[in-house]
Amino acid sequence: MLGNILQYGFIVRGLEAGIVVALIAPLIGIFLVLRRYSLIADTLAHVSLAGVAIGLLCGINPVLTALATAVAASFGIERLRASKRVYGESALALFLSGSLALAIVILSIGHGFNANLFNYLFGSIVTVTSGDVQTITVLALAVIAILGMFYKQLVFVTFDEEAAKVSGIPTRLVNVVLIVLAAFTVSLAIPIVGALLIAALIVIPVVTALLCKKSFVKTVMYAEAFSFFSVVSGIITSFYLNISTGGAIVLIMLAVFMAVSIVKR
């Protein structure tokens, strides 16, 4: 059966890109969730959408413009939050609604690409090109490399920022690294699950793994397993039932979450 489905080039590309995203998202998600930064993923997704709109308008690869705007916004969010002039969530709300407004305005200027933008809103594996797979893989490798560089520092800062600072860890830098990595992850995942659902990919597998009450390392591995399973089965299901890929993935993730929470109660 799987051999059958794999003769379609777009499904293979979708699975390749999907698996890359599935493996990256929980690695960033674990830090965002534990630091109560879950909403940052959603905010950056909306910011990326504005980037996608810019890319479509100017005829540049939308993944790259999404990445550029998300990274720029992540610096802005972190600065606004660190300045303490507005509350953390309010800073996120400003960026979320502001970038969505920008996306809609750009959309109304160049009203030729509405259908295309739709794919970035909800995700589509049909539109994934082999160029996309390459871009996503390169970005994912960059995320993994930077994550490896700062892994221990990130764990310490996430658990106890003050004590980490007293150990001489540059906590400001580590915070910026985390949010920039989140921006990378969000923008590389958008073509697959779409801007509206990417936060789910980053958050749900981690929250599910946290229910299992394991060590940090094992929690990451459980989240990876939940994410991998949901993305692969979501893509295959969406192919056979002819339904939205992003929606199928997130619904399967939620089903896994509910199953685990019942078993672990």
Place this chain on the structure above:
Amino acid sequence: MQRVDHTKNVISVEAISFSYDGERDVLEDITLDVHQGDYIGLVGPNGAGKTTLLKVMINLLVPRSGTVKLFGQDIRDFKDWQKIGYVPQKAVRFDANFPATVSEVVLMGRTSGKGFFQRTTDADTEAVGNALEKVGMLGYGERLIGDLSGGQQQRVFIARALVNDPEVVFLDEPTTGVDKKTQDGFYALLQKLNREFGLTIVLVSHDIRRLTREVMHIACVDRTLTCHSSPEEYLSESEAVCVNGKDVKLITHHHRE
């Protein structure tokens, strides 16, 4: 640990003033030396600035004026943070759902301020074991931190502070919310670390009565340094001289046991 030299300055606080809002000074003109092997208790009423002073001593807060030196070096240039151990106040109030084992928590203390791609080495694993042994928590390494009792968690945080064999350890209100029996064990542990290992200890607490039985020096903070003496001198002086805040009397705690 090398021989303890009680004349050697570990921490020099010179004419520190600190303000959160730039208008009202929380600390004013505080000068205080801590020598090697000292066991000093910072006491004072609520809101008197004792935790603020502790945070200034470890560069978590930057004073408005004055200087802090650690091991003779200006704190702004200080790099030897592995000589410092810190048990934050909120350590006892951390996220109990955080997915980390006791070993993982103590291992965090081995994270260096510098260096990319840091990996856990055999030396790290050995240091974690030694630190857990010192606090009597060997054998709990694989337990989840959130599953332990408050007193056990506190020992784990002390182990994390000890994991780099520091020369001085700072503890902020470590006995908050811990029952009497656990407190006894905790103070016995600090005595052992101070006497046997020559560890310099700076402890913030509001429990003055208890501290006078434990520490070598009492420093009373109420915006200024109102006194700095041995516990005996402190007790013989009129209390009003040292602590004029009305919310601090000699406090005894009746926690459930």
